[in-house]
Amino acid sequence: MKRRIYLTGFMGSGKSTIGPILANTLGWDFFDLDKVIEEKKNKKVREIFDEEGEESFREIESVVLKEISQKEKIIISLGGGTIIKKDNLDFMKSNGVIIYLKTSEEKIYQRLRFKTDRPIMNSILTENVSTADGIKKISELLTKREKYYLNADVVFDIDKYPVGVTVDKIIQIIKQRYGKNN
Numbered sequence: 050m051k052r053r054i055y056l057t058g059f060m061g062s063g064k065s066t067i068g069p070i071l072a073n074t075l076g077w078d079f080f081d082l083d084k085v086i087e088e089k090k091n092k093k094v095r096e097i098f099d100e101e102g103e104e105s106f107r108e109i110e111s112v113v114l115k116e117i118s119q120k121e122k123i124i125i126s127l128g129g130g131t132i133i134k135k136d137n138l139d140f141m142k143s144n145g146v147i148i149y150l151k152t153s154e155e156k157i158y159q160r161l162r163f164k165t166d167r168p169i170m171n172s173i174l175t176e177n178v179s180t181a182d183g184i185k186k187i188s189e190l191l192t193k194r195e196k197y198y199l200n201a202d203v204v205f206d207i208d209k210y211p212v213g214v215t216v217d218k219i220i221q222i223i224k225q226r227y228g229k230n231n
């Protein structure tokens with residue numbers, strides 16, 4: 050069994066918050082794909098999008114995903130678009146377990162409305178967008194993307210429980226997959 054967990058989901062779904070807690074609890078290593086890309090390139094994701102374009106970012110993302118996945122006993126928080134590429138999906142499916150952290154457009158809006166570091170979200174939540182329009186635009190993109198997220202092995206609705214309970218439940222799922230002696 051390949052002990053790798055890939056956390057997928059829309060921007061602002063809690064991948065980077067929940068990932069380190071899961072890793073700590075299991076005694077595994079944690080990687081945030083966007084952060085590893087930023088360290089490698091010595092540039093922010095936003096700068097890579099601005100200076101090199103999204104296509105270039107997606108190429109780097111696939112390479113770094115495969116590099117990190119050389120290790121075992123790891124939790125990886127993906128970017129919100131990583132799973133869209135079929136090659137990335139196939140790679141992750143044969144190298145670990147993908148968990149989709151599902152959340153609503155309202156929650157995403159609340160978490161991201163004041164953040165400016167996500168190029169794709171910046172183009173949606175422009176300066177004077179109203180709350181209703183912001184949520185509607187997120188909902189439209191979420192609808193387009195959900196079919197990709199639903200390719201995950203496990204779908205977990207994180208709006209149902211407080212973070213602590215979510216973490217406990219996901220740990221149980223992981224332990225069931227890999228057995229107690231992870």
Ligand code: S3P
Nearest residue numbers: 059060061128129130167168169
């Ligand atoms: C993206 C999500 C971002 C980051 C990049 C593109 C996307 O990651 O990879 O801005 O296409 O949804 P987070 O999901 O961690 O915000």
